[in-house]
Amino acid sequence: MRELIKNLLIQIGENPNREGLLKTPERVEKSYEFLCSGYKQKPEDILKKAIFNTDNNEMVLVKDIDFYSLCEHHLLPFFGKVHIAYIPNGKVVGLSKLPRLVEVFARRLQIQEQLCEQISQALFDTLKPKGVAVTIEAQHMCMQMRGIQKVNSKTITSSLKGIFLSDERTRKEFYSLIKD
Template identity: 65%
Template sequence: MEMDSETVDGYLKIDRYDEGRVATLAAVYKDVLAQLGEDPNREGLIKTPERVAKSLQFLTHGYDLKPAEILKSAMFQEEYSQMVVVKDIEVYSLCEHHMLPFFGKAHIAYVPNGHIVGLSKIPRVVDAFARRLQVQERLTNEIRDCIEDTLKPKGVAVVIECQHLCMAMRGAQKQNSVTTTSAFTGAFLNNERTRAEFLRLITASLH
């Protein structure tokens, strides 16, 4: 296991990479550069294949994570039974069709049914699914299903709003379009007032 480290704002940041994967991917990307008409041996590109290999490992490290276990690591019995909302969670992912980024915000809520979860775990679950090759529709459902199956709450709501570079940089080339997806269970699916309250909370400026 290879490690890159640097000090940022007084904290030691360590990235870990699989050396075998780095070497294999770097060789592939050296050939890609040549196929594009570039000289992979010129000064500015000599280390590019290795950098891309490490970048891809980081951007897809969600494959090595277990989202349900992330939630289980901080589940607590609690009789709180009102809506819990975590909004404006940053989302960064790669479109599986073109391997170009899409990014935006996720808004997630659940109504506890005897258990709550540490608030930081919800953004971590988002990252665990987002840091894979994805489509936004599946990402939305996977987050919903993970929270539903693990916490077994009275309901789960997930809304994701993203811009897709595969639409902005190529294809339709519409730079300002935003894609919104949603997925609901339980109280959010069956109770219009609960769903309306969630939608009001994620669009309100409370801070």
């Protein structure tokens, strides 16, 4: 990867041997190892570490989970907040596992729509709740720094499963709870 970065610097008109760029290939390599570390993790392994029996059948919601990811089309960042809710079906998962689940998928090359669906599906498949709702609000540097250059734009996606699809009251409760 270091050689690729060195060549990239040359291709954009830079001198990879100048003082400020000497260690750039190494730094970029380490950066991408971290930013793409989600490929080395399995979401079900994270969730299964903290599943507990419960009699609770009311909505569990963790909102405003910060995330950063890389757009698979431009390798530019997109970032924002994820809101995750589920209705238990005899099992709950440790609350910290939901942000960890977000990180597994966010630390892969992504599109927001896919990220939203992957989080929702992994929770639905592993925990087997009555329903799952995931909403993501994000800003995309590929839209803000280049292309259309709309600095204040946000993209909102959602993925609903189970009772969140079939019961309007439950769906409305979720959306009212995640409003600022």
